[in-house]
Every structure is written in C-alpha cells, then in structure tokens.
Amino acid sequence: MVQSAVLGFPRMGVLRDLKKANEAYWAEKISQADLLAEGKRLRLAHWKIQKEAGVDIIPSNDFSFYDHILDHIQLFNAVPERYRRQKLSPLDEYFAMGRGHQKGDVDVPALEMVKWFDSNYHYVKPTLQDNQTFALAEDPKPVREFLEAKEAGFHTRPVLVGPVSFLALGKADRGSKVDPISLIDKLVPVYIELLKQLKAAGADHVQIDEPVLVFDLRPEVKAAFKPAYEAISAQASEIPAITIATYFGDIVHNFDVLPAFANLHGLHVDLVRHPEQLEPVLKQLGPNQVLSAGVVDGRNIWKNNFQKSLDLLHTAIKALGPERVVVATSSSLLHVPHTLASEKKLPADVYEWFSFAVEKVKEVAILAKAVVDPESVRAELDANAAAMKSRAESARTNDPAVAERQAQVTDAMHHRQSDFETRYAKQRTHLSLPLFPTTTIGSFPQTNEIRIQRAKFTKGEITAEQYDEFIKKEIDLAIQIQDELGLDVYVHGEPERNDMVQYFGERLKGFVFTTHAWVQSYGSRCVRPPIIVGDISRPAPMTVKESKYAAERSKKPMKGMLTGPVTCLRWSFPRDDVHQSVQCQQLALALRDEVLDLEKNGIYVIQVDEPALREGLPLRKGPERDAYLKWAVNSFKLATAGVQDSTQIHSHFCYSEFQDFFYAIAALDADVLSIENSKSDAKLLKVFEDEAYPRHIGPGVYDIHSPRIPPESEIRQRIQEMLQYLRPEQLWINPDCGLKTRKWDEVKGALTNMVKAAQYFREQYANKA
Ligand SMILES: Nc1nc2c(c(=O)[nH]1)N[C@@H](CNc1ccc(C(=O)N[C@@H](CCC(=O)N[C@@H](CCC(=O)N[C@@H](CCC(=O)O)C(=O)O)C(=O)O)C(=O)O)cc1)CN2
Ligand code: MET
Ligand SMILES: [Zn+2]
Structure with a gap:
C-alpha cells in the first residue's frame, strides 16, 4: 500500500471565517472564548475534509x-521582553507581536x-x-x-x-x-x-x-x-x-x-518545482527511509496532471518499493484557495482545469490508489486525462495578435529618452516640488462603505453610474484630506480597486477571476489572485478615468497608480504551459499602453508598483537568478520607458528584504523609489554606505500594517537616520506602503505627524542654506 499525505491545509475556512473571527475579536465584538471556539471549529472541519477524502496522513498544528x-516564537518562549512586560493574556501577547498593540498605557509596535x-x-x-x-x-x-x-x-x-x-x-x-x-x-x-x-x-x-x-x-x-x-x-x-x-x-x-x-523516518521533497531531484534524492536515502514525494502542487491551482505524477511515483516505487513511498502535496496547501466548489461563475470549460485545496486533497488520495491499482480509480483517471486534453487544445490559450506584438519589441523600447539628470531638470520645473516632498503610496482606507458599495455594484443592486458617482465622491474626499494634511504629491486613493492585482486581472484579456478563491497573505488579510489562462492583452484603458478625474481636481501633482508587470504576474496564479518571462512581457506591453494613456491625459507622475520583484527572485544564486533579473527588470522598463523626460516615474517596494537586492531595483531606472524600511532596523539604508544612490528615494518612515499612530518624534528620528546615508535633495518622505488596511483616523493621525516631521527638516535645511 502507498500512503497519502497533506503537508498543511489553508486556515481561513470556506468564507474566510477565520479572518472575520479575528477581526471581530480585535474590534472587541466577540470574546476570546468565541475566537478560540471558532479556531476549533475550523480545525475540526479541515480534518474532516481530509479524512473523508481518504488521506492517510493528516496534519495538525498547521492551523494558526x-x-x-x-x-513557534511563543511556543519556545522567544517572546521579546517588551511584549512580556505588558502582562497581556497569551493570545493578546501573540497578536501584539503580530500586529502591534496600542491600548491603555500599552504601546508596542509589531x-x-x-x-x-x-x-x-x-x-x-x-x-x-x-x-x-x-x-x-x-x-x-x-x-x-x-x-x-x-x-x-x-x-x-x-x-x-x-x-x-x-x-x-x-x-x-x-x-x-x-x-x-x-x-x-x-x-x-x-x-x-x-x-x-x-x-x-x-x-x-x-x-x-x-x-x-x-x-x-x-x-x-x-x-x-x-x-x-x-x-x-x-x-x-x-x-x-x-x-x-x-x-x-x-x-x-x-x-x-x-x-x-x-x-x-523520512524525507519530503518538492517534485513539482524540481522533478529532476527525484533520481539523486532516491540515491541519498538511507536503507529504510521513506520518500514523501510532493507531486500535487501546493502553490498553484492547476489540476494535477496524473500521468506526469504517476511517472514520478513509479520511478520512486521501483527504487524503494510501495511501503517506502508516500504521495504528498508539494508544500502546505496554505497558498491555494479553499474549494473550487464555491466558484459558480467560472466558464465551464475552464472550471475543469483547476483544483483548490479540497480538490487537491482528493488528488493526493486518488494518486496513492492509482499508483498501485489504477483500475480502482479508472473513472477519476479518465476524467483527469480529459481535462488535460481540453486545456491543451483550448482556443483560450493562444492569441496570434499578442505573439505578433511581442515579436516586434525592440531594445530601444526599454530605455528612457535621456539620463536621470536631464529628466530630473525637466521634471523639477514641471512639477515644482519642495525639499523633502511628502507623498503616500497610493491607497487610502478601503472603508466598509466602499466595500459595501462595490459588493452592491457587483451584485447589480446599483448601476455603473451610481457606483462611479460614489467613487468620485471618495476621490473628492481623498483630495480634500490631502489638502488639509498639506501633502505635496497626491494620490487618488484607489477606492475603485478591490486589490492592486485583482483589479488589473479583471480588466485584462487572458485572465479569469474567481468569486471566493481567497488565499491568506498575512494575519487576517487575504488576496484573491486572478488566474492567467491565456495570452494577455489590454482591451481598453484601465485606470485613466479615475486618475484623470482626480488630476483635474487637485492643486498639486497627482500620481497615476499602476501595478507593475512582475507583480501582476507573481500575485496571480500564472500559467504553467508558457514561460513566466513571456507572460510578464505580455503584461508589460499592456501596461506600457496604460502608462502612455495616463500621460496623454495629463498625469505626469506615474507610479508603477513592483513589490513582488524581490520575491520572484529564484531562491538560489546562479544562472536561473540572472535570467530572472534580466526579464523582470526588462519588463518594468518596457512598461515605463515610453514616457517623456518630464514625466516622473515612481516605483514602490515592500514586504521583502531589499538590502541584498537593491542593485536590481536601481536597474529599473525609476526617477523616484519608495521602499519599506521602518521595521528593518535601517538595514536598507546601510546599502547606501557602500554606494551612493544617484536618483530619488523615500525609505518608509513608519509601519503601516499596525493600527498604531507613530509620534512625530519617532518619524523625525527615522528621517535623521536616513540623512546619515542619503542627500537631502534626494530624500522623499512617505509611509512604508499603501494605507488601505488602516482606518481614516489612523491615517490622518500618522500623516499629520509625518508632514510635521518633513516640515521640521525643511526648515532646518532652509536655515542651513
Ligand atoms: N494581491 C496582493 N498581494 C499583496 C498585497 C496586496 O495589496 N495585494 N500587499 C502586500 C500585503 N498583503 C496584503 C494582502 C491583502 C490585503 C487586503 O487588504 N485584503 C483585503 C481584501 C481585498 C479585496 O479584494 N477586497 C474586495 C472584496 C471585499 C469583500 O470581502 N467582499 C465580500 C463580499 C461582501 C458582500 O457581499 O457584502 C466577499 O467577496 O466575500 C473588495 O474590496 O471589493 C482583506 O483581506 O480584507 C492587504 C495587504 C503584499 N501582498
Ligand atoms: C503592496 S504595495 C501597495 C501599493 C499600492 N499602490 C497601495 O498603495 O496600496
Ligand atoms: Zn507596498
């Protein structure tokens, strides 16, 4: 007999139940006992799904x-004293480490x-x-x-x-x-x-x-x-x-x-990413050791190709015998959505191509049977072969017009017209910015009201006109608040966007999107990655309407806001039948058109976010990494380099460690960068000790994923620290990332302090000059 194993199951539940329970607990709407009970309910439900699917080895402690x-930090009592000292309950101490805690006299960052x-x-x-x-x-x-x-x-x-x-x-x-x-x-x-x-x-x-x-x-x-x-x-x-x-x-x-x-007892390896490691691994195992063969992808939503998996499993069994092989998911299923059964709106042909966690659990159990007795699961094997065939032959995947355009991409399309000095001279007169310009990263609070109106629009309960009117009011509000705060470069606030990647996926040809396929990103925050099924192109402008509206109403420069090609690729579920570099270039061409349309419509500062650039870097040094950097950097440049010198290109990076990656970010040739920095203990800044950065940059001055409002003194300290490494003329003042997860009073409080801190340094340097 061959056993089946799952390395971990998603924690959120069918309808993001855990997210809702956590957030209700943080808002003091449910008790600690209620939250603990909900955790227990979810764990039991997830064990039951796996047992009923016939999985032999079911994980526990995968819930969190x-x-x-x-x-594990709490399990090993590796809790820093600043949290211990607060004498919170274990659960509250845990959340304090995860998301910071500012209540009564307790004030600790995450x-x-x-x-x-x-x-x-x-x-x-x-x-x-x-x-x-x-x-x-x-x-x-x-x-x-x-x-x-x-x-x-x-x-x-x-x-x-x-x-x-x-x-x-x-x-x-x-x-x-x-x-x-x-x-x-x-x-x-x-x-x-x-x-x-x-x-x-x-x-x-x-x-x-x-x-x-x-x-x-x-x-x-x-x-x-x-x-x-x-x-x-x-x-x-x-x-x-x-x-x-x-x-x-x-x-x-x-x-x-x-x-x-x-x-x-055994060793588990990922045979989805690296099937070629099977042979060498088989040779390394001790005489009685078991191989856990990770053949069902824990990272993507494509239905398992049973034939391919069975080939690998047969190789393993030939070497080790059935008792020493376990059929497993490649990793925890944390990275895929809960169940395909919730998707009622996917095109019928495409539906057959996918497997989410509940379906993958079944795949593991079926494979374990198929590998010893295929006839016992004949119907499942035939259905799988049919699904593979349907996808391979589908007309959805190839678009000759896209291939044609990719064939015409030239090297020159990757370069701006002039060098940074020349560009900056033009931008400076064009935009008239003060020393230490203040800006934000794009999004403002996604309030309940915004989400409710969007849900109503999606369900057809309000018309497109009504929804547009609502969004315009939100943009008006964002502008008014930025006026009051005294920021220098404005944003429209992204109220129309459900998510920075999903929003674009929904507007591009070649994608399909889901209604319930949530994946945990951090804590209670989830994303619904769109799925790339075919060649990508842009049927119509995606962001021009909102940005133009905002630019026409603000007295300061308005930043257009786009998600870059690499991030659109990485935060979607990519195709597995075409190289990612090809998909990325298709995205870059679509975004290039969008950038030029924004410029044509009077938007002269355009931010193209690439927070996923770092995470896409192959995990090991070597040729694979060099190749990735080349196509990833080129995609960004292809998307952005078409603009005039006087148009300022910004880019933004967060949620990764950038100190050993900064060279790649510099290679993007963006005029201004904003980079998360506030919690990395100035590690990013140390990069500039060795090499001066020639363009403009705003290392984040405060952490945005905590509800805590940073005092002005703390922000001043951060800026002071930056000035040890960067020239005042090149320094921008901004938060670590977008503000969509915050509440308006938190945003106003934090930005008031941020603007005051910038003004303080502006005066200091005005006096010096
Ligand atoms: N894709 C992606 N990855 C990222 C980031 C990011 O912004 N996007 N940021 C970094 C950190 N990660 C983050 C991930 C998610 C969120 C976030 O705020 N997510 C939201 C959901 C965003 C969303 O898509 N909202 C939709 C759907 C809202 C919703 O819940 N709708 C209900 C329906 C409500 C109703 O019918 O009444 C539903 O679908 O169930 C919308 O605004 O329209 C959340 O978890 O709360 C923030 C940061 C790194 N990775
Ligand atoms: C995760 S990076 C987020 C960038 C985006 N423009 C925002 O402000 O939300
Ligand atoms: Zn960010």
Missing part, C-alpha cells in the same frame, strides 16, 4: 490564528514581517536577543491540537518548524548582535522536550519542516543540522518518528547535510 512562525520564501505569504520574523533563552510554553499548542484531533477521532501528524529553519529565518533584535543560528544548542533541548510530550500524547509521527534546505546556506547554518538532529535522534525511543519536509526548491546542493537525518 495569525502565522505559524509566530506560533515584530517585523517578511515574505515566506518566494510566496505572497508573510511570516513574523523571530527576533532574538544576545542573552536569548528558550523554554517550552505551558500547554504547548502542537500537543493541545494533537489531543483535540485525537479526541475527535482524527489521528494526525503534527507539523513543526524545524529548529534550524526557525533560527535561520530569524534575526537579532535591534541592539543585539547575536547570530540566531548560534543559539541552536539552547533550542534543541526545548525541541526534544516538545517531541517527548507529543509522543506521550500519542503522536507516532511528526513532520518537521526544514525549508531553509532549499537555500544556499551559510556554513554556520549547514553545520547546525548535524549536532541538532543527532541530539534529537539519540532520543529515538522517546520521540515520534520524524519526516523532514523541504519545499519550494531542490535540496541537491545541500546533500552533505543529509547524513544528519540518517536515523530519521
């Missing part, structure tokens, strides 16, 4: 109220949050001290949730983040110098204690995620595996069997680490 790395590998999910960074200690939390979450499942009749395999990955994904706290990985000897005993408690509770098997194995590892990190896992293996009789899980890359370059796992 906010983020699984944050769970921990830093960054991208999870190359996905659009964000994790909370373990933040460690020079004198860091660890201790297992009372009533540890993995044990509690294992027992909860057991009681309900589900025998689960708890998922833990491995000790090496936990530390390697962390950082030293502000003011500390510790190299997190040096703490491994302190963490391992706590880890062993946890494993013993799991065994005592009845767990016979755990999944330990060590995804950092897909990176190029520093020698210190590599060296940490051996002592850590030898110490763990030494306890074999008192702890559960262990499967080490890796995903999102291959691990061939780290094979020298594998002896550390020699006494463990």
Whole structure:
C-alpha cells in the first residue's frame, strides 16, 4: 500500500471565517472564548475534509490564528521582553507581536514581517536577543491540537518548524548582535522536550519542516543540522518518528547535510518545482527511509496532471518499493484557495482545469490508489486525462495578435529618452516640488462603505453610474484630506480597486477571476489572485478615468497608480504551459499602453508598483537568478520607458528584504523609489554606505500594517537616520506602503505627524542654506 499525505491545509475556512473571527475579536465584538471556539471549529472541519477524502496522513498544528512562525516564537518562549512586560493574556501577547498593540498605557509596535520564501505569504520574523533563552510554553499548542484531533477521532501528524529553519529565518533584535543560528544548542533541548510530550500524547509521527534546505546556506547554518538532529535522534525511543519536509526548491546542493537525518523516518521533497531531484534524492536515502514525494502542487491551482505524477511515483516505487513511498502535496496547501466548489461563475470549460485545496486533497488520495491499482480509480483517471486534453487544445490559450506584438519589441523600447539628470531638470520645473516632498503610496482606507458599495455594484443592486458617482465622491474626499494634511504629491486613493492585482486581472484579456478563491497573505488579510489562462492583452484603458478625474481636481501633482508587470504576474496564479518571462512581457506591453494613456491625459507622475520583484527572485544564486533579473527588470522598463523626460516615474517596494537586492531595483531606472524600511532596523539604508544612490528615494518612515499612530518624534528620528546615508535633495518622505488596511483616523493621525516631521527638516535645511 502507498500512503497519502497533506503537508498543511489553508486556515481561513470556506468564507474566510477565520479572518472575520479575528477581526471581530480585535474590534472587541466577540470574546476570546468565541475566537478560540471558532479556531476549533475550523480545525475540526479541515480534518474532516481530509479524512473523508481518504488521506492517510493528516496534519495538525498547521492551523494558526495569525502565522505559524509566530506560533513557534511563543511556543519556545522567544517572546521579546517588551511584549512580556505588558502582562497581556497569551493570545493578546501573540497578536501584539503580530500586529502591534496600542491600548491603555500599552504601546508596542509589531515584530517585523517578511515574505515566506518566494510566496505572497508573510511570516513574523523571530527576533532574538544576545542573552536569548528558550523554554517550552505551558500547554504547548502542537500537543493541545494533537489531543483535540485525537479526541475527535482524527489521528494526525503534527507539523513543526524545524529548529534550524526557525533560527535561520530569524534575526537579532535591534541592539543585539547575536547570530540566531548560534543559539541552536539552547533550542534543541526545548525541541526534544516538545517531541517527548507529543509522543506521550500519542503522536507516532511528526513532520518537521526544514525549508531553509532549499537555500544556499551559510556554513554556520549547514553545520547546525548535524549536532541538532543527532541530539534529537539519540532520543529515538522517546520521540515520534520524524519526516523532514523541504519545499519550494531542490535540496541537491545541500546533500552533505543529509547524513544528519540518517536515523530519521523520512524525507519530503518538492517534485513539482524540481522533478529532476527525484533520481539523486532516491540515491541519498538511507536503507529504510521513506520518500514523501510532493507531486500535487501546493502553490498553484492547476489540476494535477496524473500521468506526469504517476511517472514520478513509479520511478520512486521501483527504487524503494510501495511501503517506502508516500504521495504528498508539494508544500502546505496554505497558498491555494479553499474549494473550487464555491466558484459558480467560472466558464465551464475552464472550471475543469483547476483544483483548490479540497480538490487537491482528493488528488493526493486518488494518486496513492492509482499508483498501485489504477483500475480502482479508472473513472477519476479518465476524467483527469480529459481535462488535460481540453486545456491543451483550448482556443483560450493562444492569441496570434499578442505573439505578433511581442515579436516586434525592440531594445530601444526599454530605455528612457535621456539620463536621470536631464529628466530630473525637466521634471523639477514641471512639477515644482519642495525639499523633502511628502507623498503616500497610493491607497487610502478601503472603508466598509466602499466595500459595501462595490459588493452592491457587483451584485447589480446599483448601476455603473451610481457606483462611479460614489467613487468620485471618495476621490473628492481623498483630495480634500490631502489638502488639509498639506501633502505635496497626491494620490487618488484607489477606492475603485478591490486589490492592486485583482483589479488589473479583471480588466485584462487572458485572465479569469474567481468569486471566493481567497488565499491568506498575512494575519487576517487575504488576496484573491486572478488566474492567467491565456495570452494577455489590454482591451481598453484601465485606470485613466479615475486618475484623470482626480488630476483635474487637485492643486498639486497627482500620481497615476499602476501595478507593475512582475507583480501582476507573481500575485496571480500564472500559467504553467508558457514561460513566466513571456507572460510578464505580455503584461508589460499592456501596461506600457496604460502608462502612455495616463500621460496623454495629463498625469505626469506615474507610479508603477513592483513589490513582488524581490520575491520572484529564484531562491538560489546562479544562472536561473540572472535570467530572472534580466526579464523582470526588462519588463518594468518596457512598461515605463515610453514616457517623456518630464514625466516622473515612481516605483514602490515592500514586504521583502531589499538590502541584498537593491542593485536590481536601481536597474529599473525609476526617477523616484519608495521602499519599506521602518521595521528593518535601517538595514536598507546601510546599502547606501557602500554606494551612493544617484536618483530619488523615500525609505518608509513608519509601519503601516499596525493600527498604531507613530509620534512625530519617532518619524523625525527615522528621517535623521536616513540623512546619515542619503542627500537631502534626494530624500522623499512617505509611509512604508499603501494605507488601505488602516482606518481614516489612523491615517490622518500618522500623516499629520509625518508632514510635521518633513516640515521640521525643511526648515532646518532652509536655515542651513
Ligand atoms: N494581491 C496582493 N498581494 C499583496 C498585497 C496586496 O495589496 N495585494 N500587499 C502586500 C500585503 N498583503 C496584503 C494582502 C491583502 C490585503 C487586503 O487588504 N485584503 C483585503 C481584501 C481585498 C479585496 O479584494 N477586497 C474586495 C472584496 C471585499 C469583500 O470581502 N467582499 C465580500 C463580499 C461582501 C458582500 O457581499 O457584502 C466577499 O467577496 O466575500 C473588495 O474590496 O471589493 C482583506 O483581506 O480584507 C492587504 C495587504 C503584499 N501582498
Ligand atoms: C503592496 S504595495 C501597495 C501599493 C499600492 N499602490 C497601495 O498603495 O496600496
Ligand atoms: Zn507596498
């Protein structure tokens, strides 16, 4: 018999139930007990789905109220003192680390949050001290949730983040110098204690995620595996069997680490991303070790190609025998939506091409049967083959006009007319900006009222005219507030946009979009990625109407606001039948037309956001990375370089670590950059120690994903810090990112302080001059 396994299930529920419960709890509309009960209901429902689908190995501890790395921070008592000190309940302390806490006399900012590998999910960074200690939390979450499942009749395999990955994904706290990985000897005993408690509770098997194995590892990190896992293996009789899980890359370059796992039960590898690692991995396994073969994609929504998966599984079984092969999802299913069954509006032909989490769970179970006894699942195999054929032969995928246009792209189309100095001289007279210009990143609060009106419009309860009138009023309000705040470059506020990628997906040919296919991005925030099914083109202008309206009504320059080609690609579900560089160039050409249409309509500052540029970078150094950078940078340039010198191109970056990536951002040749910076402890700024940046830049002066209002003094401090690295003439003052997730009073409070801080420095420098 071949077993099936799922590495993790999405947490939100069918209708984003967890998001709603969390937000209700934060708004003090439900009690802590209510929230905990909702968590339990969701966990039970998700275990039931997997059991009924016939999955053999069902995960527990994959649930999280906010983020699984944050769970482990609390689990190991790696909670920084500034939170501990507040004496909050464990749940509130947890949320305080995740999203900051400003209530009564408590005022603590959130921990830093960054991208999870190359996905659009964000994790909370373990933040460690020079004198860091660890201790297992009372009533540890993995044990509690294992027992909860057991009681309900589900025998689960708890998922833990491995000790090496936990530390390697962390950082030293502000003011500390510790190299997190040096703490491994302190963490391992706590880890062993946890494993013993799991065994005592009845767990016979755990999944330990060590995804950092897909990176190029520093020698210190590599060296940490051996002592850590030898110490763990030494306890074999008192702890559960262990499967080490890796995903999102291959691990061939780290094979020298594998002896550390020699006494463990199994190894999971991602065969969707890297099917070619199967053969070498098979050779590396110990004589009794099990291969968990990740063949069902945890990162995209395409229906599994059973024939392809079965080929891989047969290769594995031939080498190891059926008892030593497990059919699994490539990674946790966290990155795909809950169920395709909720989609009532997808075109019928296309519907057949997709699988979301509920459907993928079934695929894993079917494959495990098919690989030993295909006749037992003949109908499923035939239906799958038919779906593959329908997609391969569909007329939706190819558009000769798009191919024709791509063939005519020239090198010159990637370059602005003049160099930055010449451009800036023209922009300066054209836009007349003060020293330290203030601006925002684009979005203003997406209020309930906005969402209600949009939902009414979508359902046909109000007309397009009524909706347009409503949006115009919102733009008027945004302009009025920017007048009052005294900002220098305005934005229209993006009230018409449901999401910065979904909005464009809905307006481009080649995409289809869903109604309920939400994926967690961070905490309670979700996205509904549009799906690229065919060649992409722009049937009509997408943003001109709103931007033009806004530009005509404001006394200051109005920024047009677009999402760049790489971000549109990365935050959609891309096609898997055409190289991403081709899809990206198609997006770039569509956006190029949009940029030129904005310019034609009197918008002379245009921001093209590329926050996903960094996350798309292949995880390892090498030719794949160089190739990516080339096509990604070229796509941005193709989208933006068609404008006049006097038109100012901005771009924006957030939610990643940019210090080792800044060279690529610089290569975009944007006139002005805004970059998230406020929580990275000036790491970004240190880039400018080595090399001066020639153009203009606004490192974010405050964190926007927390409801906390930053005092003026704190913002001044940030600006002061920036002035140690950047020239005053090149510095812009802006928040870290857009303000759509905030409330208006938070926005007004924060921006008032931001503008005051900018004015303070303006006066300082006016006096100096
Ligand atoms: N795609 C993407 N990725 C990103 C970002 C981003 O902005 N977009 N930002 C960074 C951080 N990530 C973020 C991700 C999501 C949100 C966010 O605010 N999401 C919203 C949802 C946005 C949205 O699409 N809203 C729609 C749908 C609103 C809705 O809930 N509608 C109901 C229907 C309501 C009704 O019928 O009454 C439904 O569909 O269920 C709209 O405004 O129209 C949320 O979770 O609250 C913010 C940041 C990195 N990655
Ligand atoms: C995640 S980057 C967001 C940029 C977008 N213009 C906004 O302000 O929301
Ligand atoms: Zn941003």
